[in-house]
Amino acid sequence: MGKSVKTSRWFDRLSLRHQFMYTSILILVCTIGATLLTWGLSTLYVFKAPGGFPAPANYYEQQIPKILSYVRKNNEALLNPASRQAVDQVIPLEGIDYQVMGIAGDVRYGTIAKRLIPSREELLHRINTTGRDEGKFIRYVPIINQEQELRGAIVLRYRLDLLASNPDKQLFMALFVVVNMAMPLIYLTIFTFFFGQVFSRKIKPPIAKLIEGAHRIERRDLDFEMEEIKGAKELKELGDAFEEMRRALYDSLDREWRSEQARREMVAAIAHDLRTPLTIIQGHAENLRDSETIRPERLHKYVNTILQNTGRSIRLLEEMTGLSEIEHPDFSLLPEPVDVASFIAQKTEEYTLLCSRKKIVLSSTCEDMRPSPKRMCLDAHRLGQVLDNVIANSIRFTPDYGSIRWNVRISEERIDFEITDSGPGFTAQDVRMVFNKFYKGDSSRSVEKGHAGLGLYTCYTLIQKHGGEIIAENNPDGGASIRFWINKLFC
Template identity: 45%
Template sequence: MGKLNRISNRTLRGQIVSSFHLILVMSILATFVTWGVIGLFFYFLLENERINPANYYESKIPGLVTFVQEQENLLDDENKDKLEKVIPLEGMDYQVVDKEGHVMYGSMPKQYLSSESDLANHLNTNFYDGGKILQYYPVFNETGNLIGAIGFRYELTLTSANPQIPFVFLLGGGLAFLSPFFYFYLVSYVFGKRFSRKIEQPFNEIIEGAHKIGNRDLDFSLSHVKSTKELNQLVAAFEEMKEALKESLHRQWKLEQERRDMIAAVAHDLKTPLTIIQGHVEGLQEMKTFHPERLERYLQTIQASSRRCIQLIRDLEDVSKIEHPEFSLTVKQTDIKDFVLAKAKEYELLSHPKNITLEATFDNISSETKQVWIDPYRINQVLDNILSNSLRYTPQGGVIKWKTTIKEKEIIFEIEDSGPGFSTKNTSEIFEKFYRDDRSRNSEGGHSGLGLFISQMIVKKHHGEIIARNKEESGAYFNILIKNMKEGEDGSES
């Protein structure tokens, strides 16, 4: 595995260079093997006398010379037929010359010698006619005087020594000559094919992935193919881009869905109070006589419905502000005890018409701990949403308990009521945007479904959390934890 990873991390340039060197080495080795096989083949033929050696005609010369020396009047062309019966003319030429070098007869009409001295200088020595060897041997008469010479011309090659089967040597020579080029091409093709498959798969997957992205299909993953370093980086970058695009599109689709939900919720929430307002205005317009009590009742209903519309618009404005990336808290030093008592007194007055008891208590509070750093306006907004919710659902004669605990770095508000609690088992749903509990949806007053969502966002801005649950007995319980922001924390004003 380690070796595979090292190979896959090599650069494209490095792999091309190493592949070229490997192709060259393998081609050379294959060529040497081929040459060795061809050499062994011809060695076998020679050993079994299937072909003549390259010096085949040269080996015939001593016998021919002896035969010539035994002949009388060799210069007479009547000996021509006799000579040609023993000379292997298929691969050897000859000529008989006098002592002046004139050609008397033979298969070589060309005159090579020009004088007796020239003849004497060339006897029993080799000289060349092109690529062929030429040798002259003396011819004597009965008294032992030099009367001329006989010359033989031949080649020291396997092809010339085996004129009956030249194709074997041409084939062997051709294979020996072409084998380097053939093996270089073959090994290059194999390596090229392998290398192309290695780089084609990542490219094909990237192209296929691009088509899928074009069709809004982002639920795919590229294979982790071991290829070149550059292609691995390209695949990884494409995968990262796909994931970032997927996350971005999901956020966009979620925002679009939230926008549609918001429009539907706002239309639903505005429809009811506006319909009530329209109905009561039409009722007032149809009144023929003045009825003070009826007029007052109508105006109160119109005023309540108008407040619902205004509150919904305010909640939408708060959501827009809090969700904006540049939103920040306005943190101030606050006396938490005075803050809680003022809010408790406000809700005690609202509780009297329903004969509801509001109990506000403190834990671990002293002159040193009661000074905290929070955004009092936003925390006041959170408490309004929770307390008004408890007040709405607590029955006549019920109890709302509010306990405030102060710690060194955090403040905890615990609010519980004796109402019916939440109808949903998953209480985290109540903090979702535009969530409406069944009872609240059907309640007479109704609400926007944004209050608890806004509360959760504000608490998170204070680096805290808010949870809700049903008590074992009837009633709802809220736990709000916020951090003591200290001076200047979160980049807010102090």
């Protein structure tokens, strides 16, 4: 029993190709064994059959020496038709046809009526030879006189096959030959069907499990675990792949659910963040509407407040719209050849202008490590979006008269960026969560500055799509530091 189980387990670990090969060999071995056994039993039956063992296929050829002895004994006397009765007694007419002819090939008598030799010369040519005629062997035996002169010939025609050698048992021998010749095919069919059924019963359960699993997935029921599939190596691999697919679908649906939750949270967060500026805008607008007379300085203050909160609302909506675009499944970067040094110089000018409003000193360096500087394939728009968010974040939390340092290093395959500032730096919680969606750190400062906590999350997402990485940390000398790198793209 234990050996049988081990054999079954060994067979289950084989590939379908090897199982089919071994099954085919087993079918062939069983077919050969059963055929040989049948042939042996058939032969044994023939030996024991009534009437004795059948004559061999060359039975009549074995009678030739006896006939030749009779011919040499009687010779020229055989040319006399009166010898026919005696000749008929010597030659087994049921299996051998004969013809006695003269020296010129003329027919004297025999069971072959048609003339076989047209002339004396032809007879001399064929005497003592064996040939074929109408599928039978034909032998030309000379008839000579006492002076050893050729006087004629006796032609013997016979077949070399089992049926012809057993005229009284032809039906039995025909069935014997046909059945025994057909036994390999019969056994091959029987064993193929039998082992085919065994093989089918072996692989049907695992296939049924896979089909049931597919139906459950079709019904969107992913809360199950696929049982281990046995039966063949390929089936096990298919079962493992199916389980991996189920888990991937389960995880995908879970991510989809989480994404939907995040979307709802985003909508709620944006609605919450928009409520404050819109309330302020509404209050100032109502004051303007209800005031019959208003001093110019107060009017200017109201209008500025309305404009500031309108811009704040617009920025919040732009962040939400931009993030939705980036997170869309069809989103892809649009790389193009970019002169990186010129791009960095242009952005430096823009950020210098922004820093000047708070008297912040911006210093930048760009180090190109390549032997021969050339254009690099990048999505300049998205890279600019990342830099805008990181620099804006540094400016937001850097005090007046502070400093921001921006270092860029360009290599053959990637670009490294480091932005450090003299602001308060990150808290321990900030370092862990600063790239999370909707994370704002100090909520009072976030509301004051008017952002929804999506800027650095957008940077994180875009840098991942560039095949890079972004890290937030604190400088040993104080202040925050953002380091990230991106790979070059293919245009």
